[in-house]
Amino acid sequence: MKRNIxxxxxxxxxxxxxxxxxxxxxxxxxxxxxxxxxxxxxTARAADAPAARASFSDAAHAALKAVPGTLGSLDRDxxxxxxxxxxxxxxxxxxxxxxxxxVIGQHVARDTDAxxxxxxxxxxxxxxxxxxxxxxxxxxxxxxxxxFDGDRTPVWExxxxxxxxxxxxxxxxxxxxxxQAPSDDDGDDD
Numbered sequence: 548m549k550r551n552i553x554x555x556x557x558x559x560x561x562x563x564x565x566x567x568x569x570x571x572x573x574x575x576x577x578x579x580x581x582x583x584x585x586x587x588x589x590t591a592r593a594a595d596a597p598a599a600r601a602s603f604s605d606a607a608h609a610a611l612k613a614v615p616g617t618l619g620s621l622d623r624d625x626x627x628x629x630x631x632x633x634x635x636x637x638x639x640x641x642x643x644x645x646x647x648x649x650v651i652g653q654h655v656a657r658d659t660d661a662x663x664x665x666x667x668x669x670x671x672x673x674x675x676x677x678x679x680x681x682x683x684x685x686x687x688x689x690x691x692x693x694x695f696d697g698d699r700t701p702v703w704e705x706x707x708x709x710x711x712x713x714x715x716x717x718x719x720x721x722x723x724x725x726x727q728a729p730s731d732d733d734g735d736d737d
Contacts, residue, residue, distance in 0.1 A: 600646050619695050630644065637667070669695070673695070674723070675720050677703060690706070
């Protein structure tokens, strides 16, 4: 009975930690694995665990280190971070980071237009940065996306997740006031 409980505990720990099963050997005494065997199995499982994931602020810092300037958006998508940075050179740069915040690609956006120029001007005049907006909108939640919208009243559109629930918030780019974002009724994802 003790053996089944120990094996079930190790299996549950493996599943919670990523789904890989761990084999446990018996020590031959009473059919139960020794505590050192269980400890070794759990230590081996921990060594196989995936690397830590970059937070929003880690990814923002890495994107701005790669391209000095002003962060216009940062979005986690399919395990990667995608950033738009208005560089100090006045050009929009697209920076791609892996899940751990390492830059894996960057290029200058070539398809800019008058709307992008107006967005850049509004972004330069914002008193609240992307990282400040993320901090104000989600002090105890995970930020998955922040995007500047300078069309009417400049705001940061912030997407958060807490307890498996998504929230869309707006942070005024001048005052920092946080409000619930209006619902997106048109059914698209932008």
